[in-house]
Amino acid sequence: ISLVDYLLAVRAQIEKPARTVPAENAFWQEKFPSHAACEVGPSADGASWLRVGHPVPPRPVKVPREIAPFLAEDLSHSIEPRLVGEDDELEEIRWRFERWRDDEWRPWADEAARTEAVRALHRRLFDLRHQLDMNAATDELVWGHGVLHMEIAGHRIQYPLVTTPVAIEYDADRSVVLVSPQGPARLQTDPLAGLDQRYLGQLLALAAFA
Numbered sequence: 340i341s342l343v344d345y346l347l348a349v350r351a352q353i354e355k356p357a358r359t360v361p362a363e364n365a366f367w368q369e370k371f372p373s374h375a376a377c378e379v380g381p382s383a384d385g386a387s388w389l390r391v392g393h394p395v396p397p398r399p400v401k402v403p404r405e406i407a408p409f410l411a412e413d414l415s416h417s418i419e420p421r422l423v424g425e426d427d428e429l430e431e432i433r434w435r436f437e438r439w440r441d442d443e444w445r446p447w448a449d450e451a452a453r454t455e456a457v458r459a460l461h462r463r464l465f466d467l468r469h470q471l472d473m474n475a476a477t478d479e480l481v482w483g484h485g486v487l488h489m490e491i492a493g494h495r496i497q498y499p500l501v502t503t504p505v506a507i508e509y510d511a512d513r514s515v516v517l518v519s520p521q522g523p524a525r526l527q528t529d530p531l532a533g534l535d536q537r538y539l540g541q542l543l544a545l546a547a548f549a
Contacts, residue, residue, distance in 0.1 A: 357530060359497045360483070364467060372456035388482060388505070389518035391461045394454050400447035406436050416451035420444060464516045468507035480505050484524065492533035502527055 371377055376392035402414065409432065411423045422429050422436055471478055483499025490496065503524045508517045531539060 387517040387519040416448040498530040
């Protein structure tokens with residue numbers, strides 16, 4: 340009996356259940372960019388749950404000639420522009436600079452940042468598609484539903500209660516990456532290892548009824 344207990348303990352150390360969502364290749368819906376080219380939710384035909392295009396970046400914002408010589412660095416949507424120079428020179432154009440910054444640069448920077456976020460998501464999904472193709476025998480992509488945040492037997496749980504297998508597809512005609520369901524949803528019980536068996540049994544019974 341002692342030997343069996345020992346072997347079970349060794350197995351438990353080797354086969355530790357995943358209790359938190361892995362950071363690598365994890366996508367959180369609330370972090371998807373707010374952009375027309377990033378659509379989350381079932382499509383009209385129900386075939387896909389996520390559609391990510393590859394939008395063209397907006398044209399660079401125009402800089403007034405009287406301001407351009409005094410900008411601190413090259414114009415970027417990620418760094419707010421600022422003036423450099425002698426105080427007396429800057430005082431003459433400061434009001435013009437602030438109006439341009441608020442009315443033109445900031446709206447442009449917001450659009451450029453959201454567009455770049457969509458393009459980055461598109462690239463990441465496209466690369467992940469090839470990675471999954473090469474590791475199809477060992478890796479699976481799933482869509483998580485109902486992420487649990489709790490603690491069981493001293494272990495922090497941050498894991499979806501239900502997952503649906505999904506696949507990444509690419510529409511070359513529209514340059515759109517699509518994430519589509521590939522099978523029925525599954526209840527995830529491994530992260531709940533250590534939960535009182537009564538409660539786990541009730542959960543399994545509820546899943547069977549559903």
